Every structure is written in C-alpha cells, then in structure tokens.
Amino acid sequence: MSAKSVKLENVTKQFTDDEGKVMTAVKEVSLHIEKGEFATLLGPSGCGKTTTLRMIAGFEELSNGAIMFGEDNVQNIPANKRDCTMVFQSYALFPHMSVYENICYGLKLKKLSKSEIEKRVTPIMDIMNLHVNKNRMPNQLSGGQQQRVALARALVMEPGVLLFDEPLSNLDAKLRITMRDEIRRIQKELGITAIYVTHDQSEAMSLSDRIVVMNEGRIEQVGPPMEIYQKPKTKFVSDFIGTANFLGGVVDKKDSDRLFVKTKQTTIEVLQKDADTFHEGQSVSVVVRPEAINLSKEGTESAKVLKSVFMGQIQEYELDFNGIQLYAVVADPGGKEVYYDGDSVNLTFSQRSLHVVPA
Amino acid sequence: MKENIRKLVKQPLLLILVVLIMLTLIIFIAFPMFQIFLSSFLSNGEINWQGYERVFAGGQLTSALTNSLVLAIIVSILSTAIAYFFAYTFAYIEVPFKKIFNGIAILPVISPPFVIALSAILLFGRGGFISETLLGIENANIYGLHGLILVQTLTYFPVAFLVLAGLLRSISPSLEEASDNLGSTKWQTFKKVTLPLSVPGIGNAFLLVFIQSMADFGNPMTIGGDYNTVAREIYMQAVGSYNMQAGAALAMVLLTVTVILYAVQKFWVGKKSYVTVTGKPTSARKMVSKGVFRRIMIGICYGLSATVILFYILVPIGSFIQLWGVNYSFTLDHYSYVFSIGQKAVVDTLQLSIIATPIGGLFAMILAFLIVRKRFAGKKLMEGISMLSIAIPGTVIGISYILAFNQAPLAITGTALIIIAAFIVRAMPVGIRSGITSLQQIDPSIEEAATNLGASGSKTFFSIVLPLIRPAFFSSLVYTFVKSMTAMSAVIFLVSARYNLITASILAQVESGRIGVASAYCTLLIILMIAAMLVLNGLTALFTGKWKLRKDKQTGAEIISKDAANADSVNAA
Structure with missing residues (x-):
C-alpha cells in the first residue's frame, strides 16, 4: 500500500441552482494533508466539508483550483480511475451481492486472478472479523457489520487515500465509539492517508492527527485537536468546538505574549502566544471555557448563582457576572463546596485557560 | 446550463441517449399535440374559430x-x-x-x-x-x-x-x-x-x-x-x-x-x-x-x-354459446371464426405488441434513469413532455397521430411504426413512473461506490443499476404488453387493412351484433393477459428471490397494479 499526500490549492466549488442563482459551496480552500496522516474535516452542515471530500473523490468537478495526489494533479482523472476509495455514510453496499462479492467488486474490475483476489481479501476479512458473514447478503447484517463490510471493501483496494463521509452517523452511540477506535487502529496499522468528514466533534477529536474546521465554505482553522480546543483562532471555532463563554472587550495593552483585555466588568490578563497579531484598541472576545471558571467564597470578583444543577460527574452553574450570563462546570463536585440558586460567590478565571479571539 | 452542456459533451454516450430520447418524445408527443392545436384553428387553410364555435354553440x-x-x-x-x-x-x-x-x-x-x-x-x-x-x-x-x-x-x-x-x-x-x-x-x-x-x-x-x-x-x-x-x-x-x-x-x-x-x-x-x-x-x-x-x-x-x-x-x-338469449346450446363456432377469418387481427396484435414491449420497457427505464440520476441541458423539457403524456387521453393521441403523420416528412400512417409508437406512448407513463419510484428507493451512493471502486459509467449501469431496478423493468415490460394488447382508443384511428387489431375487431363485432364472436375475442385476450402476468411473476421471483428492494414481498401483479394506480394514468383504453 502506498499512501499518498493530498494537496488542495485554492479549491472553489460553485453550484448553479434551477433559477440560475450561483451558490459558492467551497471558497478558495488550500490544505496539505501529509502521507499517512489522519485529517478530519469538521463543521456544521452546509459548511462545504462533504463537497470538498466529493471533489477529492472526483464526484464533483472543481470550479477553480487544483487537487494533487502526491505530485500529480488529478483534474483530468475521472472518479473511477482515482487512487482513493470511500466509505459512505449510508455504507452504499450493493444489495444484490453477498459480503464477499461486495468486497471483491473493485478487485474484479482490476481483472485480478481469483487466487490474487483471495490473497488480498482474506487478510482484510481477518482484520474486520468478517469470515462468518462471507456469504450473507447485506440486508442480513447488523449496522455495525455493514459498516465493516464497507470499510473492508474500501481497504482491500489498497488506496493511496482513504475517504470517509460521516461513516458512523448511522450507528448507535456505543457502537460508534467501538468503530471509531477500530478505524483509528487500522489506519495507524496500515499507515493510510485518511480524510474523514464529520460534524461530530468528539469523533474528530478522538480520530484525528489534525482537524480542519470549516464554516461557510472556508477553512477556519487547521491544527491538532488540542490546539483547536485550547487555542481557537476565531470566535466560530471556539464556539463550535466545546462550549464557550465570551467576554467582549478591547485590547488595552499588549506584551510579546500577553494581552490585557478591558471588558465591561474588569480588565483581564491573558497569556497569548500570538499577541502581536492584535493591536491596541482592537475589539476582541475573551474565550472562557466553563471549566476555566473557579468559584469560591473569597476573592475579588463577585457573581450570583442563577441555577445550580448536579449532574453526577460535574456540577453545572449558570451565573450572573455583572450582567453577563456565564456557564460554568465544576468537576467532581462530591469533594467540593457546592453553591445553590441565589448564592453570591466570588468568581475567578484560570488564567492559563483563557484565550483571546477577534470579536 | 453551460456547465450541463459541457458535461454532456464530455460524455458522448449520454449525449447520444439524451438526443435520441428527446427526439422521440418531440416527434411522438409534442409534435402531434402541436398539430391538434393547429388543426383546431384551421379549415381549408384558413385560421378561424369555427371548430370551437361548434364545440360550444x-x-x-x-x-x-x-x-x-x-x-x-x-x-x-x-x-x-x-x-x-x-x-x-x-x-x-x-x-x-x-x-x-x-x-x-x-x-x-x-x-x-x-x-x-x-x-x-x-x-x-x-x-x-x-x-x-x-x-x-x-x-x-x-x-x-x-x-x-x-x-x-x-x-x-x-x-x-x-x-x-x-x-x-x-x-x-x-x-x-x-x-x-x-x-x-x-x-x-x-x-x-x-x-x-x-x-x-x-x-x-x-x-x-x-x-x-x-x-x-x-x-x-x-x-x-x-x-x-x-x-x-x-x-x-x-x-x-x-x-x-x-x-x-x-x-x-x-x-x-x-x-x-x-x-x-x-x-x-x-x-x-x-x-x-x-x-x-x-x-x-x-x-x-x-x-x-x-x-x-x-x-x-x-x-x-x-x-x-x-x-x-x-x-x-x-363465448361458447350459440346465440345468447335465443339459443343457449354449446358451440365452438365463435372460436373457429376467431382462428380463421379473425386470425389476422390476433396475429397482428400479438406481433405489434411483442415488438412494442421490449422497446417500451427499455425506453421507460432509460428515461426514468436520466430523470432521476442525470443532470443535463433540456432535462426539464424531457420531464415535462413525459409528464404530459400521462394526461393525454387515448382518443386525443389517436386523432393527433392522423393529423401529424399523414404527410411528409413523417408520413407513417398505415404502417406498423405508427401503431407501435401509439402503444409505447400509451404505456410509457406507468413504466417511467415505476422506474422513477424504484430508482428513488436506491441510494445514489451505491452507484457512486461502484464508480469509486473503478467501474465505468456503463459498467455501473449494467452491474449495479439494472439489477437493482429489475422488478420495475419487468413490470414495465408486462404493462406495455398488456396495454398494447388491449389498446383501443388511440389505435382505433390508426388501424388499416394492412394492420388490424383484436380490439378493433371486437368493436366491429359488437356493432354488427355478433356478441358471441366478440366474447370469444375477449376471452382469448384475457387468457393471453393472464399468461403474461404469470410469466412476469415467474421472472420477478427468479431474479429477485435473493434480495428484496421493497420491504414487503410483492408479486409482479401487485407491483403493476400499484404502479398503475400510482401513475394515475389515463388508461381508459
């Protein structure tokens, strides 16, 4: 199997609807996915992630830009000749063929001999645990088994790039986690380049080497899961990944790696590596993750508890912080002091967890 | 639009198909309808309202x-x-x-x-x-x-x-x-x-x-x-x-x-x-x-x-009774008439229907496929014309064909072609409908999966699409056959000495009061219809036994009746 890198250069896709209105689904997307990397396109529905994937697969033509597999521009290679296979959201198993026939379909088209097909299919069926179901029809399989067949059918082609279009969205929650881990394990084991589309952030977090967050046809941010969560570049990313409170304000002062943001309530000091990308007087938002809020009976900032809910692992709070509503969680409430509706508390932020984004 | 045209040029096979089907639809549906419209205002080369005056006077x-x-x-x-x-x-x-x-x-x-x-x-x-x-x-x-x-x-x-x-x-x-x-x-x-x-x-x-x-x-x-x-x-x-x-x-x-x-x-x-x-x-x-x-x-x-x-x-x-109301004794006379003097009508009807069946069935499937799955310039028009055909009564088809195909360049009145065309146009809506329904039940990503695994366009069609819409194809075949055999309202205008049809003969017998012979013809038709249905059931069972597209198991006859009801076709013959 020879994994390939994938490069997107200024890829744009426009659709014309029946009334002649032009809709831009993907806008000037540039992206470089390394050989053997697991990259996830993450975003809300309609953000262009699936269209991007379909352009890589060759199902949609580009309106502008280029896609390269390794060093080769794939512009003129039709979908059926591209070195990539796809696992579909609906699995798209051929209902009139058995499990085995489904898996060999692509190899037969390559005119491989029977023994060669057998040689390639057997190890894949081993990995995917499919031997028992070899002769069953797809409609006799459970959702998880169908998923395995779809994955096996794509893997057996030994593609340069493996594409996933929300493959787990039709499975129940438990099975989704099992399959997620399995996909990651196999991808690492075989060293395949994988591009995965999802709207589920926990899926993206647990699977990816890098996450590509998309919104309205554009890339908002590309980075490893931790960076995306902790150092979001835009308000959209901080809001879409995890939960965030925003404190609006302006940059009052800045250092090489620190920002002082003056909000209505108070001036907040934030450690920020890219502080020089901001200028004084710029309006910004301070991203406050719910777990970055500490409550106590001492301190300077004062807030009021509007609602307090015990959730087992965490205690949830809705707080009024000088007229702004904040959402906070405190982990492991069993060992801590718990506040109730109407309590006045002192509120501090864990400085290390704060982050500033342009407003 | 431009993009669609570019796509067509890139796929020559698709282009040929689209052009062929479009031409057929225009020649056999749009053009005749236009001819009726024109003729309703024309008498001896003059434009006037006399026709409509007579209708409403x-x-x-x-x-x-x-x-x-x-x-x-x-x-x-x-x-x-x-x-x-x-x-x-x-x-x-x-x-x-x-x-x-x-x-x-x-x-x-x-x-x-x-x-x-x-x-x-x-x-x-x-x-x-x-x-x-x-x-x-x-x-x-x-x-x-x-x-x-x-x-x-x-x-x-x-x-x-x-x-x-x-x-x-x-x-x-x-x-x-x-x-x-x-x-x-x-x-x-x-x-x-x-x-x-x-x-x-x-x-x-x-x-x-x-x-x-x-x-x-x-x-x-x-x-x-x-x-x-x-x-x-x-x-x-x-x-x-x-x-x-x-x-x-x-x-x-x-x-x-x-x-x-x-x-x-x-x-x-x-x-x-x-x-x-x-x-x-x-x-x-x-x-x-x-x-x-x-x-x-x-x-x-x-x-x-x-x-x-x-x-x-x-x-x-x-059909076995000598003279209804007068002489109730058993006889085979009516059948011997049907199989001697009346034989030509039976043979002609069978021949023309058998020719029309595969053409009509395939035509409907391809049209359904184009409408559901492909994007191309002129698709709206194609959809529109085939939708219209559902609403055209047989008699209207009949008179429009005389008007449209009596003179050059399309002087085909009296030929087998015009009757076959009428058969196909009359049966087509149900076939298209059942093709569309059945294609809509198939996830398009199944075809994409085939492409993704290396199958060409025609390979995808023959190894994936066709097997999946087989039931619709068979039901369309049988419906075309059944409708052709029993067609009357459209083809009554088109029969000639060269080609006579069973239904036209039945009508002639009824008009001359020979109910016995008419009954014998009808009985023969019913037997042929039942045989056709049985063949369909056999074929459907044979080819779809392994897997089922429709959740509940249906016989071919049920599929047809449902499709016929769904298609809402004006199939008053």
Missing part, C-alpha cells in the same frame, strides 16, 4: 361535452363511494379471503376495455339473461346513460379502491386510538378523525375516476347508445365525417380538461395529504373481528365482489 358536440361531464360526475361519485366502502372494510375489518379484493383491483388494468360492457349486454340487453330470460322484459334497453353508469362504475371503482386502501392503511392507528382514548365513540372517531384524514385520498380517487370516465372510449362505443360522449364524438368527427377541425377542437377541450384535472390532482390534492403514503402500515391496527357491523360490511363487499366477478366470467361463458 349548443349542437351535437356541446351535448357530447355536457354528457361526458354529467357521466363523469355521477360515475366518480359512485365509484369513490363504493371504493371507500371497500377500502374501509379492507383496512379495518377482518375479512376471510381478503386477497380477493386485490385480485378484483387488478382486473380493470389487465382486462380488455369492454368486457364489462359486453357482460352488461349479455345480462340486461335485448334478449339479456336477466332482463328477458328471468324478468321477461322484451326489448330491454341497456344502451345509454344508465348502462354507461353501471359499466363505468364497475370498471373504475377498483382504481379508486387502490388509492383509498393505500391511504387508509397508512393512517396511523394510534391517531384513532388517541381519539378513542379521549372518549369518542367509534362513530365519532370515524367522523372526526378517519374521514377528515382520508379527504385527500377521496379527492384523489374522485379525480382519477373522473379523468378515466371522461377519456373512456370503449364503453361508450359499446353501450352508449344515443348517449353521445366526447371521446366517441372525436372519433365520429375524425373518422366518420372527416371534419378534422371540429374533431381537433373537441380533442383540445378534452385534453385541457384532463390536463387541468391531472394537475389539480397532482399539485393540489397531492400536497394536502396529511399522511405519508408509504404503503406500509405504521403499526398493526386492531382489526374488527366480530359484531353485526362487521357482518354487514363483509356481506356487502362479498356481494359486490361476486357481481364484478360475475361480469368478468360471463364473457368467457358467452
């Missing part, structure tokens, strides 16, 4: 129009009422041998157009079994409005039944349980929940029967007597008195009525539906299994079913 044509409307209204009301009764029993009451209802429902689809009219004559006509032999009425007259009401209601209520049964079955029983639970009596639940929910279905059924009754040609020709109707008058004007302008004007009026009704049915009534008609019950309804109410309902339905069946078996019986 109050003469023979006006009475044909009002007659047809009156007939259609009465028949639609009666058919819908009877059908609702049947459908309710079917969906709510435990009835032994329920399958009989399904069987009765397909009879009008597969039987020749005038079986019931023939039976009505045998029973109630001059020398009829009931009218004269049992009741002793001499010179009983079944011909006219009352005869037509009887015959059309018995012919068309099964169509309404299919629509209503599907709808009632799809009403979620929990809605009615909720009503019961809130304290309603059974009658209140019916009045306040079930009936309002079925209003769209009732409207649908009413309109479908209305269109069919308006377009009906066979029954008015057989049993109409002095009661003149539109379809018959068009034929009389065109073939009888060769007044093409009047015929064309009347055809335009009929076409307008059916197109409007069809549009109302499709876009207005269809949209009002509160329930999604999946044909699948949401959860099991608790059927009424005892009580007086049940017995009464079952009794009435069995009685009506027996009547319908009686009407259908009377014809085969009549």
Whole structure:
C-alpha cells in the first residue's frame, strides 16, 4: 500500500441552482494533508466539508483550483480511475451481492486472478472479523457489520487515500465509539492517508492527527485537536468546538505574549502566544471555557448563582457576572463546596485557560 | 446550463441517449399535440374559430361535452363511494379471503376495455339473461346513460379502491386510538378523525375516476347508445365525417380538461395529504373481528365482489354459446371464426405488441434513469413532455397521430411504426413512473461506490443499476404488453387493412351484433393477459428471490397494479 499526500490549492466549488442563482459551496480552500496522516474535516452542515471530500473523490468537478495526489494533479482523472476509495455514510453496499462479492467488486474490475483476489481479501476479512458473514447478503447484517463490510471493501483496494463521509452517523452511540477506535487502529496499522468528514466533534477529536474546521465554505482553522480546543483562532471555532463563554472587550495593552483585555466588568490578563497579531484598541472576545471558571467564597470578583444543577460527574452553574450570563462546570463536585440558586460567590478565571479571539 | 452542456459533451454516450430520447418524445408527443392545436384553428387553410364555435354553440358536440361531464360526475361519485366502502372494510375489518379484493383491483388494468360492457349486454340487453330470460322484459334497453353508469362504475371503482386502501392503511392507528382514548365513540372517531384524514385520498380517487370516465372510449362505443360522449364524438368527427377541425377542437377541450384535472390532482390534492403514503402500515391496527357491523360490511363487499366477478366470467361463458338469449346450446363456432377469418387481427396484435414491449420497457427505464440520476441541458423539457403524456387521453393521441403523420416528412400512417409508437406512448407513463419510484428507493451512493471502486459509467449501469431496478423493468415490460394488447382508443384511428387489431375487431363485432364472436375475442385476450402476468411473476421471483428492494414481498401483479394506480394514468383504453 502506498499512501499518498493530498494537496488542495485554492479549491472553489460553485453550484448553479434551477433559477440560475450561483451558490459558492467551497471558497478558495488550500490544505496539505501529509502521507499517512489522519485529517478530519469538521463543521456544521452546509459548511462545504462533504463537497470538498466529493471533489477529492472526483464526484464533483472543481470550479477553480487544483487537487494533487502526491505530485500529480488529478483534474483530468475521472472518479473511477482515482487512487482513493470511500466509505459512505449510508455504507452504499450493493444489495444484490453477498459480503464477499461486495468486497471483491473493485478487485474484479482490476481483472485480478481469483487466487490474487483471495490473497488480498482474506487478510482484510481477518482484520474486520468478517469470515462468518462471507456469504450473507447485506440486508442480513447488523449496522455495525455493514459498516465493516464497507470499510473492508474500501481497504482491500489498497488506496493511496482513504475517504470517509460521516461513516458512523448511522450507528448507535456505543457502537460508534467501538468503530471509531477500530478505524483509528487500522489506519495507524496500515499507515493510510485518511480524510474523514464529520460534524461530530468528539469523533474528530478522538480520530484525528489534525482537524480542519470549516464554516461557510472556508477553512477556519487547521491544527491538532488540542490546539483547536485550547487555542481557537476565531470566535466560530471556539464556539463550535466545546462550549464557550465570551467576554467582549478591547485590547488595552499588549506584551510579546500577553494581552490585557478591558471588558465591561474588569480588565483581564491573558497569556497569548500570538499577541502581536492584535493591536491596541482592537475589539476582541475573551474565550472562557466553563471549566476555566473557579468559584469560591473569597476573592475579588463577585457573581450570583442563577441555577445550580448536579449532574453526577460535574456540577453545572449558570451565573450572573455583572450582567453577563456565564456557564460554568465544576468537576467532581462530591469533594467540593457546592453553591445553590441565589448564592453570591466570588468568581475567578484560570488564567492559563483563557484565550483571546477577534470579536 | 453551460456547465450541463459541457458535461454532456464530455460524455458522448449520454449525449447520444439524451438526443435520441428527446427526439422521440418531440416527434411522438409534442409534435402531434402541436398539430391538434393547429388543426383546431384551421379549415381549408384558413385560421378561424369555427371548430370551437361548434364545440360550444349548443349542437351535437356541446351535448357530447355536457354528457361526458354529467357521466363523469355521477360515475366518480359512485365509484369513490363504493371504493371507500371497500377500502374501509379492507383496512379495518377482518375479512376471510381478503386477497380477493386485490385480485378484483387488478382486473380493470389487465382486462380488455369492454368486457364489462359486453357482460352488461349479455345480462340486461335485448334478449339479456336477466332482463328477458328471468324478468321477461322484451326489448330491454341497456344502451345509454344508465348502462354507461353501471359499466363505468364497475370498471373504475377498483382504481379508486387502490388509492383509498393505500391511504387508509397508512393512517396511523394510534391517531384513532388517541381519539378513542379521549372518549369518542367509534362513530365519532370515524367522523372526526378517519374521514377528515382520508379527504385527500377521496379527492384523489374522485379525480382519477373522473379523468378515466371522461377519456373512456370503449364503453361508450359499446353501450352508449344515443348517449353521445366526447371521446366517441372525436372519433365520429375524425373518422366518420372527416371534419378534422371540429374533431381537433373537441380533442383540445378534452385534453385541457384532463390536463387541468391531472394537475389539480397532482399539485393540489397531492400536497394536502396529511399522511405519508408509504404503503406500509405504521403499526398493526386492531382489526374488527366480530359484531353485526362487521357482518354487514363483509356481506356487502362479498356481494359486490361476486357481481364484478360475475361480469368478468360471463364473457368467457358467452363465448361458447350459440346465440345468447335465443339459443343457449354449446358451440365452438365463435372460436373457429376467431382462428380463421379473425386470425389476422390476433396475429397482428400479438406481433405489434411483442415488438412494442421490449422497446417500451427499455425506453421507460432509460428515461426514468436520466430523470432521476442525470443532470443535463433540456432535462426539464424531457420531464415535462413525459409528464404530459400521462394526461393525454387515448382518443386525443389517436386523432393527433392522423393529423401529424399523414404527410411528409413523417408520413407513417398505415404502417406498423405508427401503431407501435401509439402503444409505447400509451404505456410509457406507468413504466417511467415505476422506474422513477424504484430508482428513488436506491441510494445514489451505491452507484457512486461502484464508480469509486473503478467501474465505468456503463459498467455501473449494467452491474449495479439494472439489477437493482429489475422488478420495475419487468413490470414495465408486462404493462406495455398488456396495454398494447388491449389498446383501443388511440389505435382505433390508426388501424388499416394492412394492420388490424383484436380490439378493433371486437368493436366491429359488437356493432354488427355478433356478441358471441366478440366474447370469444375477449376471452382469448384475457387468457393471453393472464399468461403474461404469470410469466412476469415467474421472472420477478427468479431474479429477485435473493434480495428484496421493497420491504414487503410483492408479486409482479401487485407491483403493476400499484404502479398503475400510482401513475394515475389515463388508461381508459
């Protein structure tokens, strides 16, 4: 199997609807996915992630830009000749063929001999645990088994790039986690380049080497899961990944790696590596993750508890912080002091967890 | 648009297909319709309103129009009422041998157009079994409005039944349980929940029967007597008195009525539906299994079913009887006539139908495939024309073909080609419909998966698409065959000395009072139809045994009847 890198250069896709209105689904997307990397396109529905994937697969033509597999521009290679296979959201198993026939379909088209097909299919069926179901029809399989067949059918082609279009969205929650881990394990084991589309952030977090967050046809941010969560570049990313409170304000002062943001309530000091990308007087938002809020009976900032809910692992709070509503969680409430509706508390932020984004 | 054109040029095979199909549709549907429109304003090369003046001036044509409307209204009301009764029993009451209802429902689809009219004559006509032999009425007259009401209601209520049964079955029983639970009596639940929910279905059924009754040609020709109707008058004007302008004007009026009704049915009534008609019950309804109410309902339905069946078996019986009403002795004379003098019509009909069947079946599948799966320039037009064809009555096709194909460059009147074309155009809507339905059930990513794994366009079509729509393909084949064998309203205009057809011969026999021979022809047709259905069932079972696209296992016959009802086609032959 020879994994390939994938490069997107200024890829744009426009659709014309029946009334002649032009809709831009993907806008000037540039992206470089390394050989053997697991990259996830993450975003809300309609953000262009699936269209991007379909352009890589060759199902949609580009309106502008280029896609390269390794060093080769794939512009003129039709979908059926591209070195990539796809696992579909609906699995798209051929209902009139058995499990085995489904898996060999692509190899037969390559005119491989029977023994060669057998040689390639057997190890894949081993990995995917499919031997028992070899002769069953797809409609006799459970959702998880169908998923395995779809994955096996794509893997057996030994593609340069493996594409996933929300493959787990039709499975129940438990099975989704099992399959997620399995996909990651196999991808690492075989060293395949994988591009995965999802709207589920926990899926993206647990699977990816890098996450590509998309919104309205554009890339908002590309980075490893931790960076995306902790150092979001835009308000959209901080809001879409995890939960965030925003404190609006302006940059009052800045250092090489620190920002002082003056909000209505108070001036907040934030450690920020890219502080020089901001200028004084710029309006910004301070991203406050719910777990970055500490409550106590001492301190300077004062807030009021509007609602307090015990959730087992965490205690949830809705707080009024000088007229702004904040959402906070405190982990492991069993060992801590718990506040109730109407309590006045002192509120501090864990400085290390704060982050500033342009407003 | 530009992008679509570019796509077409990139795929030469697709381009050729699109151009071929578009040409066919334009030549055999759009062009003839345009010709009617033109001719309705033309007399001796002059443009005038004389045709329409005659239609609305109050003469023979006006009475044909009002007659047809009156007939259609009465028949639609009666058919819908009877059908609702049947459908309710079917969906709510435990009835032994329920399958009989399904069987009765397909009879009008597969039987020749005038079986019931023939039976009505045998029973109630001059020398009829009931009218004269049992009741002793001499010179009983079944011909006219009352005869037509009887015959059309018995012919068309099964169509309404299919629509209503599907709808009632799809009403979620929990809605009615909720009503019961809130304290309603059974009658209140019916009045306040079930009936309002079925209003769209009732409207649908009413309109479908209305269109069919308006377009009906066979029954008015057989049993109409002095009661003149539109379809018959068009034929009389065109073939009888060769007044093409009047015929064309009347055809335009009929076409307008059916197109409007069809549009109302499709876009207005269809949209009002509160329930999604999946044909699948949401959860099991608790059927009424005892009580007086049940017995009464079952009794009435069995009685009506027996009547319908009686009407259908009377014809085969009549075909063995020397002279109905006079001499009831057994004879094979009628058959020997059919297989000697009448043989040409049988052979011609079979030949032309067998040619039309594969062409029609394949044409419908390809068209459905293009409409559902492909994007290309002119797709809207293609969809539009094939949609229109559903609403064109056979008589209108007939007269338009004479007008369109009588002169160069398309002088094909009198050839086999024109009859085959008429067969295909008449059967096509159902095939397209069932192709579309079946393709829509197939996830497009299945085809993409094949492409993704390396299959070319044609490889994908033959290894994936075709196997998956096989049931629709077979049902389209058989429907084309059945419709071609029993076609009358369109082809009656087109038969010639070179090509005669069974249905035209039956009509000639009826007109000259030779009911026995007509019955023999009809019986032969029915046998051929049953044989065709059996072949379809065999084929469907053979090719779809391994996997099922539709959740509930259906026989080919059921698929056809459902498709026919779905297609809402004006298949009054």
